[in-house]
Amino acid sequence: MTLRATTWQTVGPFFSIGFSWLYRDNLAAPGVSGERLEIAGRILDGEGNPVPDGIVEIWQANSQGKYAHAHDPQAKPVEEGFTGYGRVPTDDTGCFRFTTIKPGRVSGPDEKLQAPHLAVSVFTRGLLRRLITRIYFPEEPSNAEDFALNLVEEGRRETLVAKKIAGRPGVLEWNVILQGPGETVFFDV
């Protein structure tokens, strides 16, 4: 029998009481291999106002491009202590930040590898469903051949690529513009 998935409802404004026990702002424990990065940004609404009641969830592969999950068939090693899951809230100014490692490339369609990326869910009051997006990395040559980036019109791809910050090595900026000019690309998954 085929059932239909339960309908989504907004997280509302008070989700932190339910979500805070599982906040994970450091995905890479000491000793986890890979290039360590801090990713910081803001969630902004259609008027450019910060969203203080938002949450970002991250799902990513390890530095070898392997997911810590039974359904990843790639012959690559999982890494002890690396789950690939992160969850961070925004603060009063709409800012979030987390520390992780740059993931390796995972397999994609047509046997081609995808560019390194983080799968991201955004939840806020006012969103009836989560928004799904991806974070890609700057100065990454494989971005040019990534199948998901190539699904996006060229002028909007940059919303998916984190930016280097002058004078702050190891820190990348990536913002979520929910609506309007510079609107982040969101995916239907």
Place this chain on the structure above:
Amino acid sequence: MNKIPGYRRVCPGTQPPHRHPPYVSSLKRAPREPLVALPHTLSEITGPAFGPDIADPKACDLTRQHSGEPLGERIIVSGRVLDENSRPVPHTLIEIWQANAAGRYLHSSDRHNAPLDPNFTGCGHTLTDSEGRYRFVTIRPGEYPWGNHHNAWRPAHIHFSLFGPAFATRLVTQMYFQGDPLIPYDPIFNCTEDEEARNRLISQFDWETTIPSLALGHRFDIVLSGREGTPMETRMHGEKP
């Protein structure tokens, strides 16, 4: 490689749109651009896996998190988590959060003039068992006013968050109570076009889980997106199965 089925896409009408004008907060937060359809890859068919150690066994009983008993009507909320192929979803994490019996959340932004309950925090979590079953003990949350429109009141509800087996199966929803007179007026409940899909958010009174002299049972079954039979690679080429 990649001969793995993706997950089913949304059945039209059974999920809310991002923009739903009666829910005023959606107006400045819903994207205007159309979503970009993303075929499922390894990144979407995998997802965070939480082992048994993640769950605090005490976290499924919201009435025993403090030295005293919370005020209000004690209830049992239980059900099964299935996928769209009617298969149980075992060992998956469920988180809940809710207002107390007076309709007040333990949250600094909740300005409702109703008392906090020192014996009630209003959040919990558990893992489904091998058959996809879960069970919480809590108190029936109160209805409360909100600022969406004149004389706006939220029906009593409990927020649910589930992960399922993949990034693609994540679900956050709200459970309502059978017979609540506020449900027909609630813009959040009514955000989904399909009436049958909406009504599945309403839990059903359940004698089987009711405990004599202690607590009424409410049953809330949840369905997560299920695997498709069509291999991902076939769909990605746009071929008909």
